[in-house]
Amino acid sequence: MTEYIDVDVRPILRAGGEPFSVIMSALESLKPAQGLRLYATFKPIPLFAVMADKGFVHSEQPLDAGEWEVLFTPAATKQATVSSAAAAVDDWPEPAVKLDNRDLDPPEPMVRILAAAEKLGPGETLSALLRREPVFLFPQLEKRGFRWLGGFTPDGSTYELTVRAPA
Incomplete structure (x- = not known):
């Protein structure tokens, strides 16, 4: 701890x-x-x-x-960056969906992540790679009941995000 x-x-x-x-x-x-x-x-x-x-x-x-x-x-x-009601990443299942949004311009990464998240089953996760921290996405996920974990890779070039659907 x-x-x-x-x-x-x-x-x-x-x-x-x-x-x-x-x-x-x-x-x-x-x-x-x-x-x-x-x-x-x-x-x-x-x-x-x-x-x-x-x-x-x-x-x-x-x-x-x-x-x-x-x-x-x-x-x-x-x-990592954690939604207010998140659990440890070790407790989360492997992502059912993997998205690479690094080549997309805003707001397309957020639109793609929200659309994919809505298709997740209860407790399922998705992972997404982004060029920047998706600060505008977090309130949208929270409003829909999703939890998330995220952070930059050690070299700072990619933000790795995992989103978990409500159970």
């Missing part, structure tokens, strides 16, 4: 400051297999790519008043 170090940058952001150096300093102090729990006044989407480049995957959860809690987990622990 990953141990997380808490970094609350909300006071810095509320004061109009830039918390990037605080986050990077905390990151440098992590021990192997430790993660970072970040609290921010907004969903820090630009930070997701930076952290992926440093070998971390993320999961985010909205808090009250538009604030966010984001867990950054070392990719080596096999955790």
Whole structure:
């Protein structure tokens, strides 16, 4: 199980400051297999790519008043961007459908994934390869009751997404 170090940058952001150096300093102090729990006044989407480049995957959860809690987990622990009700990837069946959407322009990857997901049987999964993290897809999956796991490959060139149908 990953141990997380808490970094609350909300006071810095509320004061109009830039918390990037605080986050990077905390990151440098992590021990192997430790993660970072970040609290921010907004969903820090630009930070997701930076952290992926440093070998971390993320999961985010909205808090009250538009604030966010984001867990950054070392990719080596096999955790990933996870929907709020997700289980460990080891508990998921092999994908029934595999999609390679890396050569498609938005919104086609999202359209293809949603269409394929709707055809899955209860508890079945699909996997998809993408050029970027599908941030606009996640709310659509959640609204339809799907769970997901995802993260960038170690070289950062491909986002691997697994979607699981409701059981």
